[in-house]
Amino acid sequence: MARKVGIYTRISRDDEGDAMGVARQRQDCEHLADLRSWQAVKVYEDNDVSAFKRNVVRDEFELMLQDLRSGLIQGIVAYDLDRLARQPRDLERLIEIYDERPRAEFATVTNDVNLAAPDGRTMARVMVAFANKSSHDASRRIKRKHLELARQGRDSGGPAPYGWCKDDRTKVDPKAAQAIRTAQQEILAGVRIGTIRTRWQEEGLGNPRAGTKRMAHHHVEHILTSPRLVGYRTYHGEILTGDDGEPVMGEWEPINTLAEWEAVCAAVAERKQQRPGQTLARKYLLSGIARCGLCKTKIRGQVNPRWKPGSKAAKYSYQCSVVNGGCGKVGRTGEPVDKLIVELVLEDQRDKAAVQDVPPEQQWPRQGELDAVQADIGRLLEAEKSRQITVSTLLQLLPDKERERDALKLERARFYKDQKQSQARAATGDLSPTEFFDLPIERQRETVLRSLSAVIIHPAGRGRRTFDPTLIDPVWR
Ligand SMILES: [Zn+2]
Secondary structure, three states: OOOEEEEEEEEEEEEHHOOOOHHHHHHHHHHHHHHOEEEEEEEEEEEOOOOOOOOOOOOOHHHHHHHHHHHOEEEEEEEOOOHHOOOOHHHHHHHHHHHHHOOOOEOOOOOOOOOOOOOHHHHHHHHHHHHHHHHHHHHHHHHHHHHHHOOOOOOOOOOOOOOOOOOOOOOOOOHHHHHHHHHHHHHHHHHHHHHHHHHHHHHHOOOOOOOOOOOOOHHHHHHOOOHHHHOOOOOEEEEOOOOOOOEEEEOOOOOOOOOHHHHHHHHHHHHHHHHOOOOOOOOOOOOOOEOOOOOOOEEEEEEOOOOOOOOOOOOOOEOOOOOOOOOOOOOEEEHHHHHHHHHHHHHHHHHHHHHHHOOOOOOOOHHHHHHHHHHHHHHHHHHHHHHOOOOHHHHHHHHHHHHHHHHHHHHHHHHHHHHHEEEEEEEEOOOOOOHHOOOHHHHHOOOOOOOOHEEOOOOOOOOOOOOOOOEEEEEEO
16 A cells, blocks of 8 residues: 655745746646655645744644554655755654654655654754754844845835825825924924824824734833934834945935924933933823922922812812921912913013014034044945055044944934924914913923013912912912
């Protein structure tokens, strides 16, 4: 009776070039089985799975091992050893079965090795060790190819990042781009990323995880600060520079100007530096701005535990607190204090805006110097390439120039950040109190702090029930 064998075929991405399709592998294997008078009873076909990648499970390969071990098949025919096992680990599992079953059949179309013979197994181990190395090389080649494409400014594959069209990564999605720009303006005006994240989740903006509306904080931060926004091509998170030392520009439409993007990045970085850890949102407008009129300790807002929707009780109050090191003797209902302060602040800022115009858009004055340093770097790299200077000379000269360039770039980012920030802030000059209270709390607080350094709340005296504005003392900057 004819021996029953299984045929194993696999096509990997590396095969794309040589068109060694699964169908042809299978035909050749079947032909070989016929020649040996074996009966091919089953075909195991792993499609487009690299035997080299460790974490990839080849389902059919696993099934074949099982069938061979259980005796359902009595041998294997494959195109070559490379298709069958590139990982030493896989080969060892296969060899183990052949050790246990000395009569099992084995053949490859290329006749490169015979696992059914002990010598063949030794040979196979050597071959797989080499193949494994060449796969590493192939993997490196693929990586280099990606890098090469990136250097040419070619876009990487995958789903479009937020801001660009789903069906064409090179085209800006106008609605998403507008959402990004609006959020960036908010960042410059002092709004936290967490606040934007919450708003985006409510409005269905951004790129939430599939099936949810949720986004990670760092994900939102990335959307708002990604180098892709100005058209910079990145590779593994780093901005790629070309041979001239300039960033490689991608082939897609940018969303930000360089000035806009650098300003947002600088604002985000600065905030992280200033307040590491202090990321808790303040809930009340004057928390920490208000101070006790008696002991001068900072006062925080507190929710009134007796307040319920529809009740007449105050929703929150500012209360000097012993817990925070205060005297605990001064407190005031929150809303009237906030309203009073906001009216005063908005009036003050209207007056100031009338005198002081919005700062005009200005070019950073040292751009020429930066261009010159960039050009120097480009010339140095060029000189090394054409062998006018040695690598070691290049490496002696380059670091100073690079430091100079980075310092100038940082200065440029700060310049544009300050400019964009004052533009964003000037926009609050003509708000109504209602519009003001619609702003995110950070922006409200930031607006107040531009006019006031503190608000002193004086003791109300015994039995006084009505709110007395004269006992609230704004300290003007
Ligand atoms: Zn006090």
